[in-house]
Amino acid sequence: MRLRDKVAIVTGGARGMGSAESIMFANEGAKVVIADIRREMGEDVAHKIRKNGGTAEFIWLDVTSEEQWKSLLVRTISLYGKLDILVNNAGITGHDSVISTSEEQWDQIMDVNAKGVFFGCKHSIPYMIKNGKGSIINISSEMGLVGSAMGSPAYSASKGAVTIFTKSAALRHAKDNIRINSVHPGPIDTPMLSESSPGKSNKSETVLGLTPMGRRGTPDEVAFGVLFLASDESSYVTGASLVIDGGYLAQ
Ligand code: NAD
Numbered sequence: 001m002r003l004r005d006k007v008a009i010v011t012g013g014a015r016g017m018g019s020a021e022s023i024m025f026a027n028e029g030a031k032v033v034i035a036d037i038r039r040e041m042g043e044d045v046a047h048k049i050r051k052n053g054g055t056a057e058f059i060w061l062d063v064t065s066e067e068q069w070k071s072l073l074v075r076t077i078s079l080y081g082k083l084d085i086l087v088n089n090a091g092i093t094g095h096d097s098v099i100s101t102s103e104e105q106w107d108q109i110m111d112v113n114a115k116g117v118f119f120g121c122k123h124s125i126p127y128m129i130k131n132g133k134g135s136i137i138n139i140s141s142e143m144g145l146v147g148s149a150m151g152s153p154a155y156s157a158s159k160g161a162v163t164i165f166t167k168s169a170a171l172r173h174a175k176d177n178i179r180i181n182s183v184h185p186g187p188i189d190t191p192m193l194s195e196s197s198p199g200k201s202n203k204s205e206t207v208l209g210l211t212p213m214g215r216r217g218t219p220d221e222v223a224f225g226v227l228f229l230a231s232d233e234s235s236y237v238t239g240a241s242l243v244i245d246g247g248y249l250a251q
Contacts, residue, residue: 001029002231007080009033009072011063011120012090014042016190017139020219021087021226022046026054028227031080035061035072036090055080063090063116069123083127085230088117088162089139093196094152106154113158114165121169125178134178137229138166142186142245150203163241170239179238181229186245189216212247 008025012018013034019041022032026049034056036042042058049056057079061072076083092112094105117138128134143151144159163182170180187193187207193216197204208214225244228234243249 002227002233003085004029006030006084006230007033007076007082008085008087008230009035009076009083009120009124010087010089011035011061011116013087014038014045014058016192017185017188017219017222017226018087018089019045020223021089022056023049024220024223024227025085025230026052026056028231030085030230031055032057033072033076033079034058035063037062063088063119064111066119066123069119073123073127077127082131083124084131084134086120086124086134086136087139087226087230088120088136090116091139091158091192093192094155095196096152096154098153101152101154109152109154109158110161113155114161117162117165121165121180125169125173125176128178129173129176132177134176135230135234136169136178136180137226138162138180138182139226140166140182140184140241142184142243142248144182145184145241145243145249150206166241167239174238179229179234181234181237181240181242183222183225183229184241184243184245184249185217185222186211186243186248187216188222189218210248210251211245212250215246217244217246 013022014036046056046058140162141159144163166182
């Protein structure tokens with residue numbers, strides 16, 4: 001088992017890529033805390049893991065609340081005694097252009113996607129230092145590495161913030177034996193993607209047309225990359241950006 005006896009928190013673990021990562025981690029021997037604002041779906045994922053013989057708990061967390069992060073960490077340590085892995089996966093998307101994005105929408109996207117990652121790192125790293133090691137995986141996007149005329153500029157800005165925050169945090173904590181990497185998915189078949197481009201909208205068709213592999217990725221195809229970064233197999237990898245995008249960024 002690739003994560004035997006490790007303790008992991010996965011934010012946004014109630015559905016989409018986060019639920020795939022939670023299930024894969026548990027199958028590889030990790031004790032998993034699923035942290036999300038969707039209680040029912042998160043409890044279902046934890047129940048499914050326990051039914052299969054794994055260890056998991058759902059804990060309600062809004063990643064934009066620093067107080068809730070503090071209590072999530074305290075509860076995780078009291079449940080499982082330590083923290084080895086944090087996946088900052090929770091995120092929201094946007095639909096508007098530069099001109100049509102309101103201040104409120106900008107703040108909401110930046111709060112969840114960028115500030116949530118900052119809070120997660122800020123409150124997890126002290127426990128990882130105590131543990132003598134740790135691995136943090138921040139889920140950015142292909143849109144966090146290049147600009148896009150089709151996507152939401154606020155979303156791209158939030159994911160770009162995650163990309164560079166990850167590298168700076170990795171440099172700060174390399175000597176603490178805490179590895180911090182980002183993952184950059186292309187279009188992945190999750191509720192987020194279907195809700196942001198219902199049916200076969202022109203936008204989603206265009207994105208697929210620009211993806212060399214010509215299809216959406218699956219949540220498991222991203223989870224396998226996250227699993228590698230979470231495990232000791234990636235023990236010399238930090239500050240890296242792992243692109244999982246069907247070839248989009250190779251163009
Ligand atoms: P999703 O919408 O299916 O799942 C996201 C999860 O995050 C949900 O369970 C949601 O409840 C949770 N969440 C949202 N706001 C939260 C908050 N404030 N606090 C706690 N939890 C919150 O999305 P997904 O497609 O699985 O996306 C996962 C991550 O991957 C996101 O960061 C997203 O931006 C990124 N991403 C997605 C794609 C894609 O094509 N699906 C591509 C690139 C990057």
